[in-house]
Amino acid sequence: xxxxxxxxxxxxxxxxxxxxxxxxxxxxxxxxxxxxxxxxxxxxxxxxxxxxxxxxxxxxxxxxxxxxxxxxxxxxxxxxxxxxxxxxxxxxxxxxxxxxxxxxxxxxxxxxxxxxxxxxxxxxxxxxxxxxxxxxxxxxxxxxxxxxxxxxxxxxxxxxxxxxxxxxxxxxxxxxxxxxxxxxxxxxxxxxxxxxxxxxxxxxxxxxxxxxxxxxxxxxxxxxxxxxxxxxxxxxxxxxxxxxxxxxxxxxxxxxxxxxxxxxxxxxxxxxxxxxxxxxxxxxxxxxxxxxxxxxxxxxxxxxxxxxxxxxxxxxxxxxxxxxxxxxxxxxxxxxxxxxxxxxxxxxxxxxxxxxxxxxxxxxxxxxxxxxxxxxxxxxxxxxxxxxxxxxxxxxxxxxxxxxxxxxxxxxxxxxxxxxxxxxxxxxxxxxxxxxxxxxxxxxxxxxxxxxxxxxxxxxxxxxxxxxxxxxxxxxxxxxxxxxxxxxxxxxxxxxxxxxxxxxxxxxxxxxxxxxxxxxxxxxxxxxxxxxxxxxxxxxxxxxxxxxxxxxxxxxxxxxxxxxxxxxxxxxxxxxxxxxxxxxxxxxxxxxxxxxxxxxxxxxxxxxxxxxxxxxxxxxxxxxx
Numbered sequence: 224x225x226x227x228x229x230x231x232x233x234x235x236x237x238x239x240x241x242x243x244x245x246x247x248x249x250x251x252x253x254x255x256x257x258x259x260x261x262x263x264x265x266x267x268x269x270x271x272x273x274x275x276x277x278x279x280x281x282x283x284x285x286x287x288x289x290x291x292x293x294x295x296x297x298x299x300x301x302x303x304x305x306x307x308x309x310x311x312x313x314x315x316x317x318x319x320x321x322x323x324x325x326x327x328x329x330x331x332x333x334x335x336x337x338x339x340x341x342x343x344x345x346x347x348x349x350x351x352x353x354x355x356x357x358x359x360x361x362x363x364x365x366x367x368x369x370x371x372x373x374x375x376x377x378x379x380x381x382x383x384x385x386x387x388x389x390x391x392x393x394x395x396x397x398x399x400x401x402x403x404x405x406x407x408x409x410x411x412x413x414x415x416x417x418x419x420x421x422x423x424x425x426x427x428x429x430x431x432x433x434x435x436x437x438x439x440x441x442x443x444x445x446x447x448x449x450x451x452x453x454x455x456x457x458x459x460x461x462x463x464x465x466x467x468x469x470x471x472x473x474x475x476x477x478x479x480x481x482x483x484x485x486x487x488x489x490x491x492x493x494x495x496x497x498x499x500x501x502x503x504x505x506x507x508x509x510x511x512x513x514x515x516x517x518x519x520x521x522x523x524x525x526x527x528x529x530x531x532x533x534x535x536x537x538x539x540x541x542x543x544x545x546x547x548x549x550x551x552x553x554x555x556x557x558x559x560x561x562x563x564x565x566x567x568x569x570x571x572x573x574x575x576x577x578x579x580x581x582x583x584x585x586x587x588x589x590x591x592x593x594x595x596x597x598x599x600x601x602x603x604x605x606x607x608x609x610x611x612x613x614x615x616x617x618x619x620x621x622x623x624x625x626x627x628x629x630x631x632x633x634x635x636x637x638x639x640x641x642x643x644x645x646x647x648x649x650x651x652x653x654x655x656x657x658x659x660x661x662x663x664x665x666x667x668x669x670x671x672x673x674x675x676x677x678x679x680x681x682x683x684x685x686x687x688x689x690x691x692x693x694x695x696x697x698x699x700x701x702x703x704x705x706x707x708x709x710x711x712x713x714x715x716x717x718x719x720x721x722x723x724x725x726x727x728x729x730x731x732x733x734x735x736x737x738x739x740x741x742x743x744x745x746x747x748x749x750x751x752x753x754x755x756x757x758x759x760x761x762x763x764x765x766x767x768x769x770x771x772x773x774x775x776x777x778x779x780x781x782x783x784x785x786x787x788x789x790x791x792x793x794x795x796x797x798x799x800x801x802x803x804x805x806x807x808x809x810x811x812x813x814x815x816x817x818x819x820x821x822x823x824x825x826x827x828x829x830x831x832x833x834x835x836x837x838x839x840x841x842x843x844x845x846x847x848x
Contacts (some may be wrong), residue, residue: 227253241594245607248275255286260295271439272592274614288312289342293319303367311344318350327356327846335365337372352384359386359766367421368603370400383682392418399426406430407437409444420451435466436474463488468493469784484513492518495527500774500782504531522551524560527781532669533565555651557793560812561777570812572804575651583626584633590615597634605692605848612639621647628655637659637689657801660689661702664734672742677806678704678752679738681798684757685791692728700727703737713740751817752781756795776821 229235230250237243251258251266263283268277273646280301281824285308287296293316299315301387314333330351340348345560351357356654363383370378375397382393393822399422406412406426412419423445431438442459445451460482467477468490477494484491491513498506508531518524522843529547532540551562555573563570587593592615599608616627624647631640637658644652659680669676686704699706705713707724713736714721727733741755746753747763753776758766765788783789796812803810 241591242399244275244381244595248279251279252282255282256290258283261301262763272615273595274610279834280304281309284309285312288316290318308341308343311341311347313561314344314347315350318347319357323354323525323804327351327354330716331356331361334361335368337365337368337374337377338376341375357384359389362386363389363393363418367396370396372424373400375400389418392422396422399423403427403430403432404434407441408449409441412445413448415449420455424451424455427459427529428462431463431466435463435470438463439467439476439480448473457482459492465493468497468708472497488515488518495524496782499527499778500771502774502778504534507531522554522556522558523781526551526562529562529581530777555801557795557812560797564812570804571653572653572801572802574653576654577625577649577652579626579629579770584629587626588624588630588633592616593630596639597636599632600634608636609639610637613642616646618644619643621645621649625652628652632658638687638693641688653805657684657798657805658689659802659805661730661734662839663736664731668735668738672738674742674745675752675799675803675810677802677808677810678756678795678799679741680733680802681795682737682741682756684732684798684802685794691730691733700724701733701737702730703733705733705736705740709740710736713743716743749820751820753792753796753813753817754820756792757783757788760791761785770820772775772820773822776818779821 230246234246237246241248246539248270249264251263255263263279267279270276270279280299281304282295285306286300287293287299296312296316297320300308300309300316307311311333314326314329317323317329325730326347330347333340334351334357336350341762349800361382364383365387366378366381369381373401378393378397382390385393390771395412396418403426406423407430412423425441427438427445430441431736442463460480464477464480464482466784472697482490484494491510495507495510497799498504498510507527511519511528514524519528525547529544529551532544532547535541535544545566548565551559552566552568553573554560555570555571560570588597592611594611596608596615599605599611612631616624619627624643627649628649631637631643632655637660640655640658644650644656650656660683665679665683666676671681683689683702686699686703689702691702693702693704694700695704697706700710705727707727711721717736717739719732719735721736727736739796741759744755744758744763745752748758748766754766754770757769761783765785769779769783774782780789781794783792800810800812
């Protein structure tokens with residue numbers, strides 16, 4: 224083509240251009256079917272220090288498969304870098320090279336997954352089925368695996384491969400998956416066999432998410448007519464017990480369940496949160512002591528143990544609490560900052576920057592891999608830039624990763640800088656782990672939306688680590704991870720034009736919409752960042768259901784039903800404090816007015832104090848949080 228002729232004329236002059244390997248790659252890729260094995264191997268060897276080598280290998284073996292060169296395909300196939308299509312072709316290649324046993328084993332491995340395989344798998348699957356590889360049990364295993372992963376469409380497709388007697392069970396399985404209340408029809412599932420056991424226990428788990436009391440009652444009915452496998456039964460008991468704990472266990476049924484708490488730390492933690500919500504302090508302490516020792520030493524549970532002991536009438540208990548709070552206050556964490564507030568101490572930010580010279584930065588910046596990554600970033604080829612960056616830095620020493628973070632920061636590539644420091648275990652480099660990115664945009668929009676700029680910065684840091692083109696599996700876009708429906712609503716209310724989802728990858732537009740939405744949430748919840756932050760993550764409808772003014776703020780946060788939202792709120796509050804410091808603004812973890820939406824127990828006269836609130840108090844510990 225004309226473009227290739229032009230490239231060939233300029234080729235010699237482009238050899239020093241950082242992206243010359245990419246030009247060579249593109250040139251070879253367009254003529255891949257005409258390349259010899261030697262030519263491709265030479266390219267892979269020459270550019271083995273780039274991600275292009277693996278990409279070339281994947282494309283090369285795919286091309287070999289399409290041409291039916293199975294022997295050469297097998298010689299060059301590498302599972303460690305294989306795409307799904309090539310994995311399918313590998314099984315077929317084994318068959319074509321008369322390695323039937325290996326081909327059948329590989330086909331089974333490809334089959335037993337909970338996702339759709341590409342069309343390229345169909346030839347080897349057909350051969351496998353024709354050779355009686357697809358037994359009734361294997362067919363059921365994949366159907367079950369898929370449904371348990373909530374891949375309902377794929378599960379419906381897989382029904383055709385089930386044995387005739389299993390298809391009825393599969394339809395019942397799909398029914399209780401979609402409508403768990405159907406599992407309460409015990410007379411419909413009387414047959415005592417493995418298929419029925421599996422669908423019944425699955426249905427009971429799903430039912431327990433909304434009606435755990437009914438799920439347990441129904442399970443007891445099934446126990447009269449079924450002989451469940453003990454491991455599966457125990458797993459179901461534990462699952463239902465956690466849902467009972469999350470709902471408050473109003474009928475006090477958890478203690479009667481045949482579950483050994485010492486073997487299920489996750490259930491113990493669910494019960495601790497239930498006890499916290501009930502403010503049953505003695506039960507909190509008992510349950511914390513049931514956790515594995517390693518878990519008890521986690522800042523979360525050390526804090527809550529201290530939170531109980533601080534209200535004890537025994538001075539020795541209060542002394543233990545004081546020592547725990549003092550120990551925790553040395554940490555830069557949510558619980559560390561909570562503890563510092565209780566002790567009326569300054570937060571310990573543990574900011575320990577490493578000295579990196581300009582010479583080190585410039586030297587690393589001049590290395591080929593980093594140059595390629597930065598050039599791709601400049602061309603807005605962000606996916607390729609990330610791939611190049613992570614490939615280049617994967618074998619760096621921790622010192623080199625710290626230097627790399629400076630390079631990325633210099634180029635405004637904050638996500639790469641943050642990740643490099645994480646990989647280096649450099650947790651205390653706060654200037655680079657918490658960059659002040661897009662500052663003018665954040666400040667101007669914070670003023671317009673009447674929100675704290677350090678809060679919106681903290682949200683963006685938690686959501687995307689300032690990655691403009693971030694897209695979540697749920698479909699949220701950009702720096703502040705806005706869902707298109709939310710973005711459209713905010714844009715309409717604010718009189719902004721929102722044309723396409725691509726607009727959300729533009730930092731200024733994303734920050735503007737995100738800040739306006741944060742402002743709406745903040746006003747909805749009476750200027751309370753705790754509730755507004757939870758709403759930004761989980762949606763205001765959920766937060767409206769969760770709000771409980773009878774709980775102290777710290778218990779409310781700890782007992783947020785969604786684990787992701789719980790961690791999200793804790794991180795954003797802590798990050799806001801860090802950004803307040805970075806902006807040279809005094810910023811408490813919790814503002815005084817934010818306590819007002821919660822129980823007055825935030826004054827810390829809690830944990831069993833009631834009638835004993837007298838001279839027993841220790842003023843330092845009892846200070847407002």
